[in-house]
Amino acid sequence: MLDAADICSKCWTLMTIAIxxxxxxxxxxxxxxxxxxxxxxxxxxxxxxxxxxxxxxxxAARSAVAEYLSLVKGGEEMMKKVVLxxxxxPFIRESLTVVERYFPRYALQDQDILxxxxxxxxVLALRLHVRKELQQDFQNEKKPESRWKLIREQALRxxxxxxxxxxxxxxxxxxxxxxxxxxxVSKGVNHLLKSPFSVHPKTGRISVPIDLKELDTFDPFxxxxxxxxxxxxxxxxxxxxxxxxxxxxxxxxxxAERRKIRDxxxxxxxxxxxxxxxxxxxxxxxxxxxxLRKSDLQKEF
Amino acid sequence: xxxxxxxxxQTSNPQTELYAHPLQFYGEPPLENMSLAEFExxxxxxxxxxxxxxxLGVSYVKLSEPYAKKLESEFKNLSFPYRPEADDRKTQSxxxxxxxxxxxxxxxxxxRLAYCQTEDLRRWFIQQEVDLFRYRFNxxxxxxxxxxxxxxxxxxxxxxxxxxxxxxxxxxNSSYAVSGITVEDQDFYKVPFQDALDLVRTRKVYLKxxxxxxPHQDIVTIVLNDFRTRLSKALALTARSLPAVHSDERLQPLxxxxxxxxxGQDYSIQKNVGKISLEQIDSLSGKSFPLCMRQLHQSLxxxxxxxxxxxxxxxxxxxxxxxxxxxxxxxxxxxxIRGKVDADKFDKAYxxxxxxxxxxxxxxxxxxxxSCMKVILSNAPSQGDHHGCPFRHSxxxxxxxxxQFYKVSPSGISQILELVKGMHYQLAxxxxxxxxHNIEDANFSLNHPNQYFIESQRVLGGGKDIKRxxxxxxxxxxITAAKGNNAPREAATNDPQGLADMTxxxxxxxxxx
Numbered sequence: 001m002l003d004a005a006d007i008c009s010k011c012w013t014l015m016t017i018a019i020x021x022x023x024x025x026x027x028x029x030x031x032x033x034x035x036x037x038x039x040x041x042x043x044x045x046x047x048x049x050x051x052x053x054x055x056x057x058x059x060a061a062r063s064a065v066a067e068y069l070s071l072v073k074g075g076e077e078m079m080k081k082v083v084l085x086x087x088x089x090p091f092i093r094e095s096l097t098v099v100e101r102y103f104p105r106y107a108l109q110d111q112d113i114l115x116x117x118x119x120x121x122x123v124l125a126l127r128l129h130v131r132k133e134l135q136q137d138f139q140n141e142k143k144p145e146s147r148w149k150l151i152r153e154q155a156l157r158x159x160x161x162x163x164x165x166x167x168x169x170x171x172x173x174x175x176x177x178x179x180x181x182x183x184x185v186s187k188g189v190n191h192l193l194k195s196p197f198s199v200h201p202k203t204g205r206i207s208v209p210i211d212l213k214e215l216d217t218f219d220p221f222x223x224x225x226x227x228x229x230x231x232x233x234x235x236x237x238x239x240x241x242x243x244x245x246x247x248x249x250x251x252x253x254x255x256a257e258r259r260k261i262r263d264x265x266x267x268x269x270x271x272x273x274x275x276x277x278x279x280x281x282x283x284x285x286x287x288x289x290x291x292l293r294k295s296d297l298q299k300e301f
Numbered sequence: 302x303x304x305x306x307x308x309x310x311q312t313s314n315p316q317t318e319l320y321a322h323p324l325q326f327y328g329e330p331p332l333e334n335m336s337l338a339e340f341e342x343x344x345x346x347x348x349x350x351x352x353x354x355x356x357l358g359v360s361y362v363k364l365s366e367p368y369a370k371k372l373e374s375e376f377k378n379l380s381f382p383y384r385p386e387a388d389d390r391k392t393q394s395x396x397x398x399x400x401x402x403x404x405x406x407x408x409x410x411x412x413r414l415a416y417c418q419t420e421d422l423r424r425w426f427i428q429q430e431v432d433l434f435r436y437r438f439n440x441x442x443x444x445x446x447x448x449x450x451x452x453x454x455x456x457x458x459x460x461x462x463x464x465x466x467x468x469x470x471x472x473x474n475s476s477y478a479v480s481g482i483t484v485e486d487q488d489f490y491k492v493p494f495q496d497a498l499d500l501v502r503t504r505k506v507y508l509k510x511x512x513x514x515x516p517h518q519d520i521v522t523i524v525l526n527d528f529r530t531r532l533s534k535a536l537a538l539t540a541r542s543l544p545a546v547h548s549d550e551r552l553q554p555l556x557x558x559x560x561x562x563x564x565g566q567d568y569s570i571q572k573n574v575g576k577i578s579l580e581q582i583d584s585l586s587g588k589s590f591p592l593c594m595r596q597l598h599q600s601l602x603x604x605x606x607x608x609x610x611x612x613x614x615x616x617x618x619x620x621x622x623x624x625x626x627x628x629x630x631x632x633x634x635x636x637x638i639r640g641k642v643d644a645d646k647f648d649k650a651y652x653x654x655x656x657x658x659x660x661x662x663x664x665x666x667x668x669x670x671x672s673c674m675k676v677i678l679s680n681a682p683s684q685g686d687h688h689g690c691p692f693r694h695s696x697x698x699x700x701x702x703x704x705q706f707y708k709v710s711p712s713g714i715s716q717i718l719e720l721v722k723g724m725h726y727q728l729a730x731x732x733x734x735x736x737x738h739n740i741e742d743a744n745f746s747l748n749h750p751n752q753y754f755i756e757s758q759r760v761l762g763g764g765k766d767i768k769r770x771x772x773x774x775x776x777x778x779x780i781t782a783a784k785g786n787n788a789p790r791e792a793a794t795n796d797p798q799g800l801a802d803m804t805x806x807x808x809x810x811x812x813x814x
Contacts, residue, residue: 030494031511053511061495064502075682077596077695087474089504180684 009044010110012220015045017102018179019215022047025069029091034283036276037210039223040284041200045210048196050283059189066186071095071178080126082174084167096170099177104145107176114144123151125173130154196276197269199226208272209279224268232267314663320402320810322445324437327530329406340411341555347408351429358432362724381405381442414546414729415559417539422560429534431529437509438521439460448522455527457490460514467668468507472514475507479516487516491525497523512741520697527678577623583623587707589757591750592691592733593676594618596703600687605640609678612651614671616658621670626659672749673727692717692726696786709736 019037026032026049034050057065071092074081084092100161113119120138124131185191198207204225208220262279264273353375357368376383382401411428416426441449444491465472465484472484495514499522500506506513514522547553577585586598598614601607607615612633619629633655634647642651653662660667673690682689691700697718704714713736720729731747745756 026307028510029508031509059496064494065500067502068504068508072685073681074696075689075694076600077682077685077687077689077691077699079696079699081684084479087477089475090471090507091504093474183683279434 007220009221010106010206011043011218012218013106014177014179015043015220016215016218017098017106017177019045019047019210019212020098021179022069023212024094024098025091026092029068030065033286036196036279037212038196039205039208039210039220040194041198041205041207041223042203046194046207059187062189063183063187066181066183070181070183071174078177080171082141082171082178084171088167088170090174094100094157095178096173099173103173104148105178107173108144108148111176112144113176114147119146123172126168126175130158130168133155179269204219206269206272208269209275227267229267233263235266318400321431322449322452323398323402323589324434324441324445324449325406325407326528327406327535328409328531334796335407337551340552342402343408344411344415344559346381346553350375350379350381351412351426351433354429354432354436355425363432364436369436383437396581403423411541413536414543414552415556417536418543418560423533423536427529427532430532431525433519434528435525438524446520451522452522455520455524457492457523459488460491468509468514471507471509472528475514476505476516476519478518483516483518487518490515490517490520492523498524498526499695503779577628579628582619582632589754589763591730591753592703594750595690595707596691597687601636603638605638606642607688609654610682610686612654613658614688616655616675617668617670618750618754620658622754626656626661629655670749670751673730675749677726690726690730692721693730698719704733707737799809
C-alpha cells in the first residue's frame with residue numbers, strides 16, 4: 001500500500017540542502033558547536049543543539065532563533081511563500097549559495113518543475129507580471145535548463161529597471177528548496193521530542209544520527225529497520241565457541257552483561273552508535289576544557 | 302501609603318532627580334503621599350493610554366506617521382509627557398512637564414499593582430508598556446538617547462575600526478538602514494544575540510558567532526529588551542506584595558476593576574449549549590461564520606482533516622457558539638473518518654485533544670475561543686495550514702477569488718481589499734459582515750469571531766434576542782449606537798460616588814473602542 005507521505009529518493013536532496021543550510025547558520029551565525037543531526041525515520045531530520053548556551057536559552061530566545069532561520073512562510077492560502085526585499089541579508093545569501101548548488105539537478109532535472117505543464121504554471125504563478133512573456137517564450141523553448149535561464153534573464157532585466165525588490169528567481173529557488181521548519185517544536189521547552197535511536201512507527205526505520213562527513217552519500221532507504229536489527233541479532237554469533245571457553249573463568253552475570261553490550265556491534269547500528277559516541281566525546285572534551293579554564297581562573301588546583 | 306520598594310535613596314531630593322529625564326525605566330517606586338482622587342485619575346488615565354497603544358498597534362504599523370499622530374494627541378489629552386522640550390512653550394494652563402513626568406511615574410506603578418496578578422495580565426501590561434516605551438524612546442533627540450543609556454548603565458563593547466572595515470559588506474547588507482557611511486561614521490556595538498532578540502527574530506542585523514553588530518542608531522532594541530526584562534522581573538516581585546495592598550479597602554475595588562476592564566468578552570462561558578445541532582453547521586458556516594471559520598469549515602469538509610492550528614482555532618470557536626463536548630466529538634469524528642483516519646485512530650489520537658479543549662484533560666483548563674487579535678497576531682499558518690485570519694494571511698489574489706466565489710459584489714471586494722492593504726483586518730472582516738448580511742452598518746466593533754457569530758444571528762433572527770447573560774460587571778446588556786450604558790456593578794455598596802462615576806466613564810470609553 002502506497003502512503004502518499006512516503007519519500008522518494010529524489011526528494012531526499014531537500015534534506016541535504018536543509019542540513020547544509022542550517023548547520024552552517026547554527027555554527028557560523030549563532031556560534032553553536034555541538035550539533036547532532038538525526039534522521040527522523042521517514043522524511044525529515046532533527047538537529048539537537050547541545051551547547052550549554054543553547055540549553056540555557058529563554059523561550060523568547062528560542063523563538064527568535066527559530067524565526068531567524070525561517071524563510072518560507074504561509075499556509076495553503078498563500079501562493080508566494082518567500083518574499084525577498086533589499087538588502088539581502090548575509091544569511092539569505094549564504095543559504096542561496098547552498099540552494100543554487102543543488103537547484104539545477106534537484107528542481108530542474110529530478111522534479112522537472114519546468115517540464116510538465118502543471119508545474120510550469122505553478123512556478124509562473126509566483127510571478128504574475130512576467131507570466132505572459134514567459135509563457136510565450138516557453139512555447140519555443142522546451143528544455144528545463146534553458147527555460148530557467150529565461151526566467152533568470154527576466155529577473156535580471158527587472159532588477160536593473162524596476163524599483164527594489166525584484167528577486168523572483170531567488171524567491172522561486174527558495175520556495176522550492178528552502179527547508180520548512182517545525183517551529184513549534186523549537187520554540188517551547190515542553191514539546192515532546194523524538195529520541196535518537198527510536199523506531200519510526202510508520203516505516204520501522206531507526207532514527208539514527210547522521211555523519212555529516214558522509215552527508216552526500218546518506219541513503220535513507222539504507223537505514224536499518226527494527227526488523228533488520230532483530231534479524232541480525234538472531235544470527236548465530238561467529239566465534240561463539242572460542243569466546244565461551246575464554247569466559248568460563250568469569251562471573252556468569254558479567255558475561256551476559258558484556259554480551260549484551262557488544263550485541264549492538266553485530267548489527268547495522270554499530271556505526272551509528274560510534275558516531276554518537278564521537279559526538280559525546282567532543283562535548284566532553286570541550287566541557288573539560290571549560291572546567292580547566294574555570295579552575296585556572298579561580299586558582300583551584 | 303506604603304508601596305513595595307527595594308531600596309530608598311538617601312539623597313535629599315530623589316524625586317526631582319528622577320524626573321530630570323523625560324523617560325525612565327521605572328526602577329524606583331514613588332515615595333510620596335497622594336490623595337485617593339489623584340490615585341484614581343492617574344490609574345485610569347494611564348489605562349486609557351495603554352488601551353490606545355494596543356488599538357493603534359493593531360490598526361497601524363507601529364511608529365508610522367498616522368500611529369505617531371494619534372498617539373501624540375492621546376498624550377496631550379491625558380496629560381502625559383510627550384515631545385519633551387521640543388515644544389516647551391509653557392502652556393498657559395494645565396500641568397507642566399514636571400507634573401506630567403510625575404504622573405507618568407506614579408501611574409505606571411499603580412497599574413503594576415493591578416496587572417501583576419496573572420500571567421495574562423502581566424503579558425498584556427508588559428506588551429503595551431514596551432510599545433509605549435518604544436515610541437517615547439524613538440521620539441527622544443539623539444543627545445537625550447545617549448544620556449538615557451548612560452544613566453541606565455547599558456554598556457556594550459564597540460568593535461575596532463579594522464573590524465568594521467572587514468565586515469563592511471556584511472553590515473551594509475544586513476540592514477536597510479545601514480549604509481557605507483553609517484559604518485564609517487558610527488560606532489558599532491557587539492552585543493550577545495540574547496540581548497537583541499527582536500533584531501535577530503526579524504533578521505535586521507548582522508549575526509556572527511552568537512553576536513550581533515549594532516550601529517549606535519539602533520541601540521533602541523537593546524534598550525527595549527532590557528526594559529522588558531526588568532519590567533517582567535518587577536511584576537513578579539510586585540505580585541508577592543499584593544496581599545498587603547489588597548488589605549487596604551480603599552484600593553482593592555479600583556485595582557480589581559482596572560484589571561478586568563481591558564478584557565473584552567471572551568466567550569468562554571457557554572450559553573446556548575446544545576441549541577446548535579450538527580446538521581445546522583453547514584448552513585450556519587455560510588450565513589453566520591466569519592470568513593476565517595468558514596474557510597476552516599470548508600477545508601475540513603473537503604479534506605476530511607485539519608491540522609493542529611486549525612483544529613484549535615475552529616474547535617474552540619465551535620465550543621463558543623454552543624457545541625457540547627459530545628457534539629464536538631461526533632462532529633470531528635464523523636468528518637475525519639471520511640478521510641484517512643479510521644475510528645480507532647481517531648479515538649486514540651484526536652479525541653484526547655478535543656476533550657482537552659473542553660477542559661476535561663490535563664490541567665483541566667477550559668480554553669477560551671481565540672479573539673481576532675490572537676488569530677491575527679499569533680500562530681501564523683504554515684505549509685498545509687488553513688487557519689489564521691484570511692484578511693491577514695491570504696494572498697490578496699486568492700482572497701479576491703474566494704470573495705467572488707462567495708458572491709460578494711465587486712465594489713464590496715475592492716473596499717475589502719483596500720482595507721486589507723491598509724492592514725485593517727478586523728475592519729475588512731466587518732465590511733465582509735455588512736456585505737454578506739446586506740446592511741449598511743454593522744453597529745459593533747469586531748474583535749472576536751464568536752462576536753461575529755452572535756451579531757450575525759441577531760441580524761438574521763430579526764432582532765430576536767440571543768440571551769447574553771454575562772457575569773462580569775461591566776458587560777452591557779445591549780450595544781447601542783449612542784454612547785452610554787448601564788452596566789451593573791458588584792462592589793458598589795461602599796464605593797465613594799467618585800469611583801462609580803469614574804469607572805462608568807472608563808466603561809463607556811472601552812465600549813466605544
